[in-house]
Structure formats: structure tokens, C-alpha cells
Amino acid sequence: MSDTIFVTGASGQLGQLVIKQLLARGVTHNRIIAGTRSPERLASLAATGIQVRKVDFENPQGLTDAFKGVGTVLIISTDALDGAGTRLKQHRNAVSSAVAAGVKRLAYTSMPNPGSSLLTFAPDHLETERAIKATGLPHVIFRNGWYQENLLRSLPAALKSGHWYSASEGGRTSYAAREEIAEAIAAALATSNSDSRIYTLTGSEALSNEEIARLARQATGKPLAVVHVTDEQLAASLKEAGVPDVFISVLVSIEAEVRAGNLSIVTDHLASLIGRSPKRLADYLQEAKASYTG
Numbered sequence: 362m363s364d365t366i367f368v369t370g371a372s373g374q375l376g377q378l379v380i381k382q383l384l385a386r387g388v389t390h391n392r393i394i395a396g397t398r399s400p401e402r403l404a405s406l407a408a409t410g411i412q413v414r415k416v417d418f419e420n421p422q423g424l425t426d427a428f429k430g431v432g433t434v435l436i437i438s439t440d441a442l443d444g445a446g447t448r449l450k451q452h453r454n455a456v457s458s459a460v461a462a463g464v465k466r467l468a469y470t471s472m473p474n475p476g477s478s479l480l481t482f483a484p485d486h487l488e489t490e491r492a493i494k495a496t497g498l499p500h501v502i503f504r505n506g507w508y509q510e511n512l513l514r515s516l517p518a519a520l521k522s523g524h525w526y527s528a529s530e531g532g533r534t535s536y537a538a539r540e541e542i543a544e545a546i547a548a549a550l551a552t553s554n555s556d557s558r559i560y561t562l563t564g565s566e567a568l569s570n571e572e573i574a575r576l577a578r579q580a581t582g583k584p585l586a587v588v589h590v591t592d593e594q595l596a597a598s599l600k601e602a603g604v605p606d607v608f609i610s611v612l613v614s615i616e617a618e619v620r621a622g623n624l625s626i627v628t629d630h631l632a633s634l635i636g637r638s639p640k641r642l643a644d645y646l647q648e649a650k651a652s653y654t655g
């Protein structure tokens with residue numbers, strides 16, 4: 362497929378990596394369009410010959426104009442986790458605008474098994490997938506597993522105190538590197554195959570927090586013990602730390618999701634798209650040590 366590939370959310374972490382990986386796959390600059398709410402942040406990308414267009418899912422008219430003449434639109438899910446339906450509304454705007462603009466193929470970054478998930482934001486993904494399927498256009502859904510980089514949020518404080526408070530006892534997570542997820546997305550979008558597909562992009566192993574703590578101890582030489590708490594205890598400590606209620610619900614639902622085994626799914630989709638075994642968490646924790654030790 363030699364049509365253009367439009368990447369929304371292009372100034373975000375995943376968006377930037379997808380564009381980098383499309384270029385690495387030999388997709389030419391004139392086939393890539395970067396969409397962002399903040400074009401000024403992508404001036405250096407524009408200087409390389411990549412078109413940068415302003416895209417805000419809150420503005421359907423501007424979106425339809427931006428998507429005109431485009432082959433594939435990759436809709437990167439937004440970070441609007443306000444619990445008030447904003448993200449789903451944004452994604453629906455993106456889908457209907459892409460259809461109105463006459464794009465040929467849709468792609469979207471979702472999550473594993475959104476239909477049976479306990480995450481507060483899973484319905485956003487499920488309903489966006491449904492909206493995409495209902496268009497009748499060829500589509501590629503990337504159900505992205507948990508980023509290894511998410512651990513950078515919990516490990517610094519845990520290593521400082523030596524205690525990792527967790528309500529996900531008994532659960533496992535198949536973490537994958539964000540950059541390899543981007544590489545897999547680029548590989549799938551760069552092919553000439555226009556069949557509709559769902560990829561579930563996960564790491565090659567599902568690990569418990571105890572196993573992850575062991576890997577972090579090995580990487581850093583610091584003590585770290587997992588302390589199991591209930592959802593209620595976790596919510597109370599987050600509240601005490603000043604976390605807004607809506608994010609407390611999100612964070613507690615992630616623990617419930619892990620506990621239920623919903624993030625332990627392992628597939629070979631990531632490996633087959635990138636053509637090698639995904640980066641193991643042990644290697645990531647070694648490489649990223651400086652980012653999570655104080």
C-alpha cells in the first residue's frame with residue numbers, strides 16, 4: 362500500500378515512536394502525515410519533509426479537513442481519562458471525520474480484550490473498536506499490552522521505601538516495550554496487506570509483582586518487597602497522597618484487572634510483526650535503571 366499514513370497524537374510518546382519506526386521501515390517522508398494538537402512541537406519533524414497537520418479530536422470539522430486524501434489513519438487513543446465519556450466522544454469524532462474525509466483504512470490503539478476488562482476506561486476502547494468496525498472500512502486494531510515504561514511510575518517510590526504496595530496479588534502482567542509496540546504498529550501499517558486484523562501486542566512472558574520485584578532487586582542491588590494491600594487500602598493511601606478521585610478509580614481498576622488475570626495474556630503477534638523475540642522485562646529493568654532509581 363503506497364498511500365499516505367496519517368498518525369494522530371504525533372507529539373505523544375507512542376506517536377513519535379510510530380513515525381520513527383515507519384521511517385526505519387523505509388516508508389518515505391512524503392507518505393507520512395503527523396497530526397497533533399500542537400504542530401509547533403513538531404517543527405523539527407516538519408523540517409525533514411513530513412507534513413504536520415493540526416488535529417484535535419474535539420474539533421470534527423477541522424478533523425475532516427485534515428484527513429482529506431489520506432490512505433490510512435492511525436487513531437492513537439487519547440489520554441482523556443476523566444470518567445465523563447470525553448475520550449469515547451473524541452474517538453468517535455475521529456472515526457466519523459475519517460469516514461467523511463473518505464480515508465481508505467482505519468487503525469486504532471486499543472487494549473487486550475476490552476469486552477471482558479475491569480478497567481474503568483475499557484468501554485472507551487470497546488466502543489471505539491465497535492465504531493471502527495461499523496464503518497465497514499478495512500481496519501487494523503492494535504490491542505496494546507501494558508508498557509514496560511508504566512513501571513517507571515511505581516518503582517521509584519517503591520525502591521525508595523523498599524516496599525511496593527500492590528493490590529494485584531495472584532495476578533501477572535505481560536509487559537511490552539513501548540518502542541517495540543510502535544515498531545509492530547509501523548510494520549503492520551507499512552505492509553500492502555489491507556485485510557482487517559486485530560493484533561494483541563504483548564511481551565513474551567507474564568510476571569507477578571514478586572517476580573518483577575526480584576528483577577528490580579537484581580538490576581539495582583536495592584531491597585524491594587511486595588506488600589499486599591486491599592483495593593480499599595490502596596484507594597485510601599492514594600487519597601491521602603492527594604490523587605484525584607477519578608484517577609484513584611482508574612488505578613484501583615488496574616490492580617483488579619491484573620488480579621483477574623486479564624493483563625497476563627501472551628501472544629506471538631508482537632514477535633511476528635517485529636521479527637524477533639520482544640525485549641524481556643529483565644533486560645528493560647537493567648537498561649532503564651537510571652530512570653527509576655533516585
Ligand SMILES: NC(=O)c1ccc[n+]([C@@H]2O[C@H](COP(=O)([O-])OP(=O)(O)OC[C@H]3O[C@@H](n4cnc5c(N)ncnc54)[C@H](OP(=O)(O)O)[C@@H]3O)[C@@H](O)[C@H]2O)c1
Pocket residue numbers: 369370371372373374375376396397398399416417418419437438439440441451470505506507508511
Ligand atoms: N498500554 C499502555 O500501557 C498505555 C499506557 C499509557 C497510555 N496508553 C494509551 O496509549 C496512548 C498513547 O500512549 P503514549 O505513551 O503516547 O501517551 P502520551 O504520550 O501521554 O500521549 C497522549 C496522546 O493523546 C493525544 N491526545 C490527547 N488529547 C487529544 C485530542 N483532543 N485530540 C487528539 N489527540 C489527543 C496526544 O496527542 P497530541 O498531544 O500530539 O495532540 C498524545 O498522542 C495514550 O494516549 C493512552 O490512551 C497506554
